[in-house]
Amino acid sequence: MFHKPTWLALGLLCALPLASLAAGNPQAGAKKNSMCVGCHGIDGYKTAFPSVYHVPKIGGQHADYLVAALQAYKTGTRKHPTMTGLAAQLSDQDIADLAAYYAAKR
Template identity: 65%
Template sequence: MSARTLLAVAAVCLSPLAFAADGNADAAKDKISMCVGCHGIPGYQTAFPKTYKVPRIGGQYPEYIKAALQAYKNGDRKHPTMTGIAASLTEQDMADLAAYYGAQK
């Protein structure tokens, strides 16, 4: 994990509401189609580039979701599919998706 990613995670831990207030869960309803194909299937595993268990993101902390998407976008986290998806997201898209999935049970 890079120093930049560690700093982002530390910032999230030290300020748990830093990213939560800026997302709009209702706005994300038009953006989740790129997520549900993998994250919406319980127990789903990808086969590219290797077998990988896709994590459940519903109910995850919004701060973590946003930080993870930012890390995929800036290259600190590596997965071809997630990197491509994150590259297309704006900061507001990330905040909206984080708010939507963070509100799930």
């Protein structure tokens, strides 16, 4: 049988990964999406920089995916000149808020 301090330590260890993730606020994300909506909010939008490609609409995408993608652009492990520059300006809370906002859109 575990003693009370052991249970407390186990509980804290289990909570650490969840506590490290910022909870996203869709309402806050709605106020921060001006950099995103110009490309990702238009059906069939294509851009010519750095090459011609179809820009995906991200509304309804899973929040965890959006967080991972933005973090990868921010750290440079995912490459795209525009997205890398934009993501570099975002805090972890900005990323969580934007992900929550776009995940809630359909």
